[in-house]
Structure formats: structure tokens, C-alpha cells
Amino acid sequence: MNTILTTILIITGITTTLALLLTLANTYIADYGERKIRINKDKEFIVEGGNTLLSSLIENEIYLPSACGGKGSCGYCKCAINEGGGPVLPTELSYLTEDDMKNNVRLSCQVKVKADMEIQIAEDLLNVKQFEAIVEKTEDLTSTIKLLRLKITDGQEIEFKAGQYVQLLAPPYPGSPDEVFRAYSIASSPNNKGYIDLIIGYVPDGLLTTYVHKHLSEGDEILFNGPFGDFYLQDCEEDAILVAVGTGMAPIRSILFEMLNKKIDRNTIFFFGAKTPEDLFLLDEMTMFEKELPRFKFVPTLSRAPEESQWKGEEGRVTDAMMKFLEKKEGREAYLCGSAPMIDSTVKTLVERAFADNKIYYDKFD
Numbered sequence: 001m002n003t004i005l006t007t008i009l010i011i012t013g014i015t016t017t018l019a020l021l022l023t024l025a026n027t028y029i030a031d032y033g034e035r036k037i038r039i040n041k042d043k044e045f046i047v048e049g050g051n052t053l054l055s056s057l058i059e060n061e062i063y064l065p066s067a068c069g070g071k072g073s074c075g076y077c078k079c080a081i082n083e084g085g086g087p088v089l090p091t092e093l094s095y096l097t098e099d100d101m102k103n104n105v106r107l108s109c110q111v112k113v114k115a116d117m118e119i120q121i122a123e124d125l126l127n128v129k130q131f132e133a134i135v136e137k138t139e140d141l142t143s144t145i146k147l148l149r150l151k152i153t154d155g156q157e158i159e160f161k162a163g164q165y166v167q168l169l170a171p172p173y174p175g176s177p178d179e180v181f182r183a184y185s186i187a188s189s190p191n192n193k194g195y196i197d198l199i200i201g202y203v204p205d206g207l208l209t210t211y212v213h214k215h216l217s218e219g220d221e222i223l224f225n226g227p228f229g230d231f232y233l234q235d236c237e238e239d240a241i242l243v244a245v246g247t248g249m250a251p252i253r254s255i256l257f258e259m260l261n262k263k264i265d266r267n268t269i270f271f272f273g274a275k276t277p278e279d280l281f282l283l284d285e286m287t288m289f290e291k292e293l294p295r296f297k298f299v300p301t302l303s304r305a306p307e308e309s310q311w312k313g314e315e316g317r318v319t320d321a322m323m324k325f326l327e328k329k330e331g332r333e334a335y336l337c338g339s340a341p342m343i344d345s346t347v348k349t350l351v352e353r354a355f356a357d358n359k360i361y362y363d364k365f366d
């Protein structure tokens with residue numbers, strides 16, 4: 001028994017040391033020199049070899065969606081590398097489909113620039129911009145959720161579709177030695193091109209949310225890039241179901257503003273989930289939307305309403321309220337936002353209620 005344990009420990013020790021040596025060698029010894037990256041057989045630039053393709057593109061003001069900030073855990077930063085990408089890495093495999101493999105699609109945050117590269121990027125991503133802004137307003141919506149208003153100060157305007165997101169950058173701060181960026185859905189109206197609102201929940205020990213909740217103040221400067229994403233309000237007249245939990249409210253709020261701007265008159269129900277009455281927010285705005293949008297209904301539902309709260313609304317999960325309010329009927333759209341488990345269970349409920357798969361749009365926040 002002891003011999004087996006010792007052997008395992010020795011093998012683990014050797015592999016860990018080798019991995020460490022390889023990383024150190026890659027960082028300090030390998031010199032890939034200057035490398036050329038050519039995009040869409042058109043634009044090209046020279047970069048310092050050895051960095052990830054994602055960071056080399058960012059240095060040259062090309063912003064690919066990268067919701068996890070380059071950690072290799074979102075699978076958003078794909079682009080085709082037709083030459084110079086080297087073999088597919090184990091860290092990419094779970095995010096690449098068969099089609100991706102056939103078309104040389106790779107995760108740009110995992111691939112390092114070690115040779116000249118020929119890459120292909122969707123044209124609309126070449127129009128994504130970085131914005132300089134100041135924090136014009138911060139508001140505590142609940143004890144763990146803040147609304148930030150970021151006013152653009154570099155003279156640019158932001159054009160986006162209701163439902164899309166931006167990537168917010170936090171500079172190094174005590175406890176977080178590197179710049180980090182994460183995705184946040186725009187919560188404001190697309191008509192407001194001089195600022196964006198974001199609704200950001202606190203994640204204990206989360207790098208970006210700790211920066212926002214514990215370090216960022218009104219008047220501070222901040223950078224973001226965008227807009228990104230294919231989750232946005234479609235041009236359609238069918239009934240719409242909106243579903244969000246917690247900070248998932250953000251893109252739905254933008255969608256509601258857009259419905260107001262464009263005087264969109266659709267049967268629309270918004271199921272919003274929270275735990276207790278203290279976790280509900282923006283209720284006055286929801287009342288305003290109910291007044292201004294003639295066929296809009298807001299259905300807040302609480303999963304842990306204490307008896308003494310005398311809560312008279314819906315109880316249980318959002319899916320319980322959906323089962324109660326939605327009859328089986330075809331020809332409707334659904335827009336969902338929140339955690340992966342919430343989205344998965346909501347999609348299941350919608351399919352049971354005869355929603356077509358291709359009419360269910362969502363953004364998973366994790």
C-alpha cells in the first residue's frame with residue numbers, strides 16, 4: 001500500500017515539476033520574436049510572439065467576445081486560424097464542435113502566437129470599440145446588486161441592440177495583480193448613446209465584482225469594450241415571454257426600454273425570480289412599463305418569502321409561475337437571462353409549453 005502511495009507521489013511530483021519547468025521555459029526562455037498576424041486577408045500587424053492571440057488582438061484594438069476574461073472557460077473567443085495556429089490544445093477541446101475543427105476554428109485565448117498567422121474574424125467584430133467612461137452614478141439596488149451608470153467621455157457614442165453586452169475592464173488592485181475583464185449586459189435603452197447602465201451582482205472573491213463593489217466609486221474612470229452578443233430583441237410581432245433571475249434583469253430592462261422607444265405592442269409577460277422581498281428591485285420601473293406598454297405584465301416570484309413578509313405575489317421558482325400563467329400554445333418567443341441551471345430548467349418548461357427551440361433566446365451568465 002505504502003509503495004503504491006509513494007510511487008503515485010513520486011510520479012505526481014515529477015509531472016508537476018516538468019509542467020512548471022515547461023511553463024517557466026515558455027515564459028522566460030522561448031523567444032518567438034516579432035510575428036505577423038493577417039486578418040481576413042486584408043489588415044495586418046506585427047506583434048511580439050509568445051502572447052495569446054486574444055491579447056495580441058486586444059493590443060491592436062481588435063476585441064473578440066471573451067466573457068470569462070481569457071480563462072478558457074466561456075468558449076466565446078473563437079476565430080478561424082488558417083495558418084500558424086499549431087495543434088489544437090486540450091484546453092480548447094470541450095468548446096470546439098466538429099464544424100469548428102473542420103474550419104480551423106480555435107479559442108484565441110488559448111492559442112499563443114508562435115508563428116506568423118492568417119486568421120479570419122467576423123466583419124462586425126472588427127467594428128467593436130473600446131470606450132473611456134466615468135462612473136456617473138452607483139446605486140445599491142439590493143445589498144448585493146449595484147446599478148452603475150457609465151458616461152462615455154472620449155467623444156464616442158455606443159450603438160447596440162437591446163440585450164447585448166459589453167466587457168468591463170478592472171485595473172490591477174490589491175488582491176488582483178492583473179487587469180481583468182468580464183461580460184456585463186447593457187441594462188439601459190439603446191436610445192441613450194452617451195452612457196450605459198450595468199447591473200452587477202457581488203460574487204464573493206470574484207475579481208471583477210469585488211473591484212466594482214469594494215473599490216469603484218462615483219467619478220472614477222473605467223474602460224469597457226463592445227457591444228457583443230446575439231441575444232437581442234428580434235423584429236417579431238409574436239407574444240414574448242421574458243424570464244430573469246437576479247442580475248439577469250439587466251438585458252431585459254434594456255429590451256423593455258426598446259419596446260417603449262419603438263412603441264412595440266406585443267403580449268409580453270416578464271417572470272422575474274428572487275429569493276425574498278429584499279431581493280426584488282426596480283419595481284417602480286416595472287410599474288411604469290406596465291402603464292406605458294399596454295399588453296405588458298410583470299410577474300415577480302419569490303422562492304423563499306418569509307411568512308412574516310405577507311408577500312401576496314407568486315411563490316416558488318420562475319418555472320412554477322410559468323407553469324401557472326402559460327398555456328400550451330405555439331407561435332411565441334422567449335428571452336431568458338440568468339445562471340445556467342435556471343436557463344436549462346426554463347428551456348425545459350418552455351418546450352413543454354410548446355415553444356419552438358429556435359424561438360428561445362438566452363444568455364447564460366456563468
Ligand SMILES: Cc1cc2nc3c(=O)[nH]c(=O)nc-3n(C[C@H](O)[C@H](O)[C@H](O)COP(=O)(O)OP(=O)(O)OC[C@H]3O[C@@H](n4cnc5c(N)ncnc54)[C@H](O)[C@@H]3O)c2cc1C
Pocket residue numbers: 067074165182183184185186199200201202203204205206207208209210229247248250251363364365366
Ligand atoms: C454574456 C454574459 C453577460 C453577463 N452579464 C452579467 C450582468 O449583467 N450582471 C452580472 O452581475 N453578471 C453578468 N455576467 C457574469 C459576469 O461576466 C461575471 O462572470 C461575474 O460577474 C463574476 O465575475 P468575477 O470576476 O467577479 O468572478 P470570477 O473571479 O470570474 O469568479 C470567482 C469565482 O466565482 C465563481 N462565479 C462566477 N460567477 C458567479 C456567479 N454569478 N455566482 C456564483 N459564483 C460565480 C467562479 O466560478 C469562480 O469560482 C454575464 C456573463 C455573460 C457570459
Ligand code: FES
Pocket residue numbers: 065066067068069070071072073074075076077107108109110
Ligand atoms: S475568453 Fe473565454 S474561453 Fe477564451
